[in-house]
Amino acid sequence: xxxxxxxxxxxxxxxxxxxxxxxxxxxxxxxxxxxxxxxxxxxxxxxxxxxxxxxxxxxxxxxxxxxxxxxxxxxxxxxxxxxxxxxxxxxxxxxxxxxxxxxxxxxxxxxxxxxxxxxxxxxxxxxxxxxxxxxxxxxxxxxxxxxxxxxxxxxxxxxxxxxxxxxxxxxxxxxxxxxxxxxxxxxxxxxxxxxxxxxxxxxxxxxxxxxxxxxxxxxxxxxxxxxxxxxxxxxxxxxxxxxxxxxxxxxxxxxxxxxxxxxxxxxxxxxxxxxxxxxxxxxxxxxxxxxxxxxxxxxxxxxxxxxxxxxxxxxxxxxxxxxxxxx
Amino acid sequence: xxxxxxxxxxxxxxxxxxxxxxxxxxxxxxxxxxxxxxxxxxxxxxxxxxxxxxxxxxxxxxxxxxxxxxxxxxxxxxxxxxxxxxxxxxxxxxxxxxxxxxxxxxxxxxxxxxxxxxxxxxxxxxxxxxxxxxxxxxxxxxxxxxxxxxxxxxxxxxxxxxxxxxxxxxxxxxxxxxxxxxxxxxxxxxxxxxxxxxxxxxxxxxxxxxxxxxxxxxxxxxxxxxxxxxxxxxxxxxxxxxxxxxxxxxx
Amino acid sequence: xxxxxxxxxxxxxxxxxxxxxxxxxxxxxxxxxxxxxxxxxxxxxxxxxxxxxxxxxxxxxxxxxxxxxxxxxxxxxxxxxxxxxxxxxxxxxxxxxxxxxxxxxxxxxxxxxxxxxxxxxxxxxxxxxxxxxxxxxxxxxxxxxxxxxxxxxxxxxxxxxxxxxxxxxxxxxxxxxxxxxxxxxxxxxxxxxxxxxxxxxxxxxxxxxxxxxxxxxxxxxxxxxxxxxxxxxxxxxxxxxxxxxxxxxxxxxxxxxxxxxxxxxxxxxxxxxxxxxxxxxxxxxxxxxxxxxxxxxxxxxxxxxxxxxxxxxxxxxxxx
Numbered sequence: 056x057x058x059x060x061x062x063x064x065x066x067x068x069x070x071x072x073x074x075x076x077x078x079x080x081x082x083x084x085x086x087x088x089x090x091x092x093x094x095x096x097x098x099x100x101x102x103x104x105x106x107x108x109x110x111x112x113x114x115x116x117x118x119x120x121x122x123x124x125x126x127x128x129x130x131x132x133x134x135x136x137x138x139x140x141x142x143x144x145x146x147x148x149x150x151x152x153x154x155x156x157x158x159x160x161x162x163x164x165x166x167x168x169x170x171x172x173x174x175x176x177x178x179x180x181x182x183x184x185x186x187x188x189x190x191x192x193x194x195x196x197x198x199x200x201x202x203x204x205x206x207x208x209x210x211x212x213x214x215x216x217x218x219x220x221x222x223x224x225x226x227x228x229x230x231x232x233x234x235x236x237x238x239x240x241x242x243x244x245x246x247x248x249x250x251x252x253x254x255x256x257x258x259x260x261x262x263x264x265x266x267x268x269x270x271x272x273x274x275x276x277x278x279x280x281x282x283x284x285x286x287x288x289x290x291x292x293x294x295x296x297x298x299x300x301x302x303x304x305x306x307x308x309x310x311x312x313x314x315x316x317x318x319x320x321x322x323x324x325x326x327x328x329x330x331x332x333x334x335x336x337x338x339x340x341x342x343x344x345x346x347x348x349x350x351x352x353x354x355x356x357x358x359x360x361x362x363x364x365x366x367x368x369x370x371x372x373x374x375x376x377x378x379x380x381x382x
Numbered sequence: 383x384x385x386x387x388x389x390x391x392x393x394x395x396x397x398x399x400x401x402x403x404x405x406x407x408x409x410x411x412x413x414x415x416x417x418x419x420x421x422x423x424x425x426x427x428x429x430x431x432x433x434x435x436x437x438x439x440x441x442x443x444x445x446x447x448x449x450x451x452x453x454x455x456x457x458x459x460x461x462x463x464x465x466x467x468x469x470x471x472x473x474x475x476x477x478x479x480x481x482x483x484x485x486x487x488x489x490x491x492x493x494x495x496x497x498x499x500x501x502x503x504x505x506x507x508x509x510x511x512x513x514x515x516x517x518x519x520x521x522x523x524x525x526x527x528x529x530x531x532x533x534x535x536x537x538x539x540x541x542x543x544x545x546x547x548x549x550x551x552x553x554x555x556x557x558x559x560x561x562x563x564x565x566x567x568x569x570x571x572x573x574x575x576x577x578x579x580x581x582x583x584x585x586x587x588x589x590x591x592x593x594x595x596x597x598x599x600x601x602x603x604x605x606x607x608x609x610x611x612x613x614x615x616x617x618x619x620x621x622x623x624x625x626x627x628x629x630x631x632x633x
Numbered sequence: 634x635x636x637x638x639x640x641x642x643x644x645x646x647x648x649x650x651x652x653x654x655x656x657x658x659x660x661x662x663x664x665x666x667x668x669x670x671x672x673x674x675x676x677x678x679x680x681x682x683x684x685x686x687x688x689x690x691x692x693x694x695x696x697x698x699x700x701x702x703x704x705x706x707x708x709x710x711x712x713x714x715x716x717x718x719x720x721x722x723x724x725x726x727x728x729x730x731x732x733x734x735x736x737x738x739x740x741x742x743x744x745x746x747x748x749x750x751x752x753x754x755x756x757x758x759x760x761x762x763x764x765x766x767x768x769x770x771x772x773x774x775x776x777x778x779x780x781x782x783x784x785x786x787x788x789x790x791x792x793x794x795x796x797x798x799x800x801x802x803x804x805x806x807x808x809x810x811x812x813x814x815x816x817x818x819x820x821x822x823x824x825x826x827x828x829x830x831x832x833x834x835x836x837x838x839x840x841x842x843x844x845x846x847x848x849x850x851x852x853x854x855x856x857x858x859x860x861x862x863x864x865x866x867x868x869x870x871x872x873x874x875x876x877x878x879x880x881x882x883x884x885x886x887x888x889x890x891x892x893x894x895x896x897x898x899x900x901x902x903x904x905x906x907x908x909x910x911x912x913x914x915x916x917x918x919x920x921x922x923x924x925x926x927x928x929x930x931x932x933x934x935x936x937x938x939x940x941x942x943x944x945x946x947x948x949x950x951x952x953x
Contacts, residue, residue: 106742112741112742112745114745174939174942174943175942177942177943177946178942178946178947180741181679181685181741181885182881182885184685184741184745185685185877185878185880185881186877186881186938186942188874188877189874189877189878189881189935189938190935192871192874192935193931193932193935196931196932197928197931197932199931200924200927200928200931201924201928202924243498246497246498246499246500247497247498249500249501249502250496250497250498250499250500250501251488251493251494251495251496251499251501251504251507252494252495252496252497253497253501254477254481254484254485254488254494254501255485255488255489255494257474257476257477258474258477258481258482258485261474261475261476261477262472262473262474262475264436264456264468264472265468265472265473265474265543266474266485266489267436267455267456267457267460268434268456268457268460268465268466268468269457269460269485269486269489269490269543269546269547270457270458270460270461270489270490270492270547271457271485271488271489271494272455272457276494279495309870309874310870313749313752316745316746316749317746317749320742320746324742350757350758350760350761352753352756352757353753353754353757353758353761355750355753356750356751356752356753356754356757357750357754359746359747359749359750359753360732360747360750360751360754363743363746363747363750364732364735364747
């Protein structure tokens with residue numbers, strides 16, 4: 056009996072049921088909470104490709120999350136200020152269209168991941184962690200000291216951006232949109248994990264020297280995975296900025312990197328639905344514990360420490376048993 | 383077409399003051415098994431690393447099929463037709479036997495960058511991989527994780543992956559290591575089969591196997607080749623006996 | 634430009650003088666030496682135990698809080714300083730015994746997660762105890778005020794003392810590692826973990842000792858810097874990340890690399906912040922030059938790090 060698919064279906068149904076129930080009970084705040092969970096899950100799905108399948112311990116994914124958020128602000132802010140995005144070298148207006156914003160966010164995230172990844176992958180192991188953390192911090196300081204988009208205070212986008220055929224200001228419709236994007240990303244990850252590339256990446260994680268002796272380049276495989284990973288997390292950043300209608304350097308903060316990693320690990324690294332379960336739990340804990348104590352992260356820390364020391368494999372690992380490849 | 387599939391010329395590599403490889407030249411000809419022997423610490427692993435491309439020489443050159451590959455990395459040499467196995471058999475332990483060999487097929491084809499099509503339903507990969515698995519006698523073990531294989535089976539899987547590269551030359555690093563007498567016999571038979579695909583540069587400690595299989599032997603001591611030639615000639619070489627087979631044999 | 638509050642006032646772009654340059658170079662030196670105290674502990678712990686410790690910044694914070702609290706209670710900065718050393722070393726030993734030693738055999742991911750959890754616990758715990766408002770630590774009276782250097786530069790005595798004191802601690806650390814029995818064991822542990830166990834050294838005690846030593850250095854740095862800035866939760870992590878930059882530049886596990894990397898980072902950052910706005914002022918209007926220069930200066934050390942990664946991926950003093 057394979058329990059993981061059953062579990063995945065249950066997680067999805069729960070994510071779908073909560074906002075519908077909330078709507079019926081007239082608790083719109085819960086819809087927002089579920090939307091936040093879906094978006095953070097998407098950020099985790101991005102990291103999971105690098106971390107779970109590629110074995111790259113990136114402590115800098117806040118960089119891509121924040122870049123996605125700022126991509127949204129850069130494109131949408133000129134529209135609300137009735138200014139063009141740029142006049143040189145060509146006239147370009149801003150946009151309030153989500154699909155265009157998403158493309159720009161993913162392109163910017165991919166480009167940043169290409170540069171950061173190419174530099175970080177020159178070394179391995181513990182260096183990778185420190186370097187990704189450092190570059191994310193660089194972007195954080197840049198965002199704080201660059202005054203154009205509000206510097207430390209960030210910038211508000213007063214009206215949520217639009218998506219053709221939807222009313223994005225309706226919480227339930229925006230939730231549906233985010234869930235749809237999350238499902239698309241999950242589907243793509245499912246395919247990638249089983250493709251030739253996924254196989255090669257999995258091999259490169261487990262045994263880079265052997266894989267190189269087979270004519271494959273582990274560093275290039277990892278870099279490509281890192282770029283895709285950065286693009287997906289940047290997309291999540293654009294959605295997160297749209298959810299809050301606000302962008303600030305806190306999206307780039309190192310703690311955000313740690314939290315994205317916690318979603319992935321809490322759920323189970325390398326598991327398709329690990330980030331979804333992890334993000335849902337995180338948002339739930341934040342809501343429940345955050346209401347009880349101002350210091351809820353103390354308890355989050357204790358829980359995380361307990362999981363790392365005593366319950367490796369995350370939630371899905373605990374409920375569905377060890378990952379199986381007996382196909 | 384040249385008869386020298388692999389040519390190593392005056393290879394040098396020093397780690398600080400230690401000359402790990404000190405002017406090594408050797409060739410691997412079509413159809414032969416060329417054994418490389420030497421005492422522990424003679425620099426065999428370093429030489430293999432240099433030939434396979436995981437180490438860069440300070441000087442000298444390596445030609446594969448007449449083409450200079452000295453500047454190529456390990457992956458490029460593998461694609462140019464150099465298949466190597468490792469002393470400590472190293473595979474992707476979480477992948478199945480089939481997936482490991484599929485990885486090799488994908489590597490050899492130079493087309494790992496397909497992102498959406500499931501690899502396991504790609505007949506070009508699965509069927510080819512299945513063929514290589516059958517040839518090393520692991521057909522019944524396709525779905526087993528590499529990490530769960532017995533030691534001898536891992537060695538065979540390693541060979542299947544080398545075969546899957548459709549190589550022009552094999553570089554095998556102690557394929558008999560850790561095998562019992564039965565396993566060593568089976569492996570000897572398998573290597574005899576392998577030489578029909580491509581010549582083999584064989585680093586090996588098992589002298590019985592070396593004397594049974596090799597056409598030529600080179601003896602590496604302290605980073606230098608002190609003798610090279612047909613089996614009997616090297617066996618009779620006094621310097622070799624002194625340096626390698628041990629002083630006591632002379633006494 | 635788009636929305637948001639008005640941009641912050643640009644930093645001063647006063648004209649450059651030799652005096653300013655020397656003053657900034659001294660600031661950079663002082664900053665670099667404090668970074669060295671942080672980076673030394675990190676790189677020792679990695680070199681000897683193979684552990685990446687994100688919670689090293691929390692020990693820096695603990696040192697600062699201990700110093701501020703004791704100094705406030707007793708009125709003596711020096712008692713506070715002693716308390717910071719004791720508190721950070723004790724916290725380090727306690728953390729090593731309860732958590733860290735379970736992580737040596739684990740992979741880097743587990744180490745990162747567990748020490749990230751420690752950051753959350755220590756930060757929130759400290760906030761619980763001391764509240765969210767920053768504490769202020771006064772410079773001791775004996776070291777307050779400026780001192781006139783040769784050449785007529787007035788420079789804060791406390792900063793000068795930090796340079797001297799930091800250099801003395803660094804020299805002590807080099808002596809400890811180079812000349813003492815503990816140092817021999819540390820170096821042996823870096824070279825070969827099994828050998829040192831075979832030598833009959835109680836390895837778990839050595840590990841606790843090294844971790845506590847690193848913690849004490851971090852706590853000391855936190856207390857010393859705490860008198861220049863405010864003491865607050867979250868003060869440790871930016872310094873931790875800078876220490877990582879130092880280690881990447883210097884080469885992990887190398888104390889020499891940590892020293893050179895720390896001075897390079899301290900100097901680059903300080904001089905960059907002082908000089909870049911001035912340099913841009915020659916081509917841009919002052920307000921813009923200030924903000925462009927400041928933004929670029931904030932990225933400078935990371936650009937240096939990227940350059941080192943391109944040239945020598947293992948760091949300046951790394952094993953190649």
